[in-house]
Amino acid sequence: MLRGPLGKAKYKPKFSGHDTFPFRYAWLTKIVHYLEDGDIKKIKEFEKYKLQTMSEFGVGLNMVKSMRHWSQVTKVCDKNFQLTEFGKFIFSKKKAADPYLEKSETLWLLHWMIASDPNLTTWFYLFNYHPSLIVNREQVINELVQIGNFSKWKGVSPNTIKRDVDCFIRTYLVTHKKGEITEDSIECPLAELGLLQQTYTKNEFELHKGTKSSLSQGIFEFALYDYWSKQNNQIITFEKLMYDFGSPGKVFQLDEKSLEEYLDNMAQSSNKVFQFDKGAGGLRQITKIKDIKQNQLLNNCYKKVA
16 A cells, blocks of 8 residues: 555545646746736636637647646645745746746755645655656556556546656756757756756666755755644654655655755754754754744745855
8 A cells, every 4th residue: 555645545646737848947937927917817717818828928728728737836826826925036027036947946946846745646756656766657657557546546547647757757857969958958947957867778767866966055944844844743853854755855866965964054054943963872853943934944045155
């Protein structure tokens, strides 16, 4: 029996919504600005206004549907297409941290929002459940089909799962042509994170586990706080932070050494939200010592390190 969030009796899988398109560089910015301009009704009542939104966004019908999907799953807006503080902080017309996705901090934040969400079945499965660093396309499709059959997931077909797995791969993969990387090599901004790499075998890829040079201390602490908010414990062990479903260790594909370095560095953080203790007998645990608002955590993500 599958453990964790995907194994819950009332779990409802999601393998669609993106219409096979990973999100593009300008999409989230366009959606945020569109909603800030007061056009939320057109987005919510999409079927009624689809021709108008297609014209105003300058893309086809399926891409508009995909833009709606990605704006929600990245937590840029909520289920009712109300902008979140997170979405406004990064993409707002008035004052934005990174509206054109030029900073790796933003990409890691967007990855965290997607891959830590159990409602996005393929993403959550591959970063949190998949037992191997090797991602074989056909094998992953078969694994998800078998899990769905065993768990009696309703309304899920192998073709839907196949399209979702294909979209996952295209979200994170840099396509090399004749040894060169061009603008066309990256379909989705998240490919810049280097989390998925092509192997020498067709339709087989490898997750990059270990040190992430572009993953800043601020991003790690944002993710830790977000993960913490979903737990019931005041104290969390190192092992849980490393291996639990939806944890920073899993979602960022860290190794134990990398995780411990981030935890050690928390002592130098300006806000000191957490405390990392190494007890007797090798017991390592993390304690939250104060609360902090999300916008302060986001500000910390973009602070320049001297």
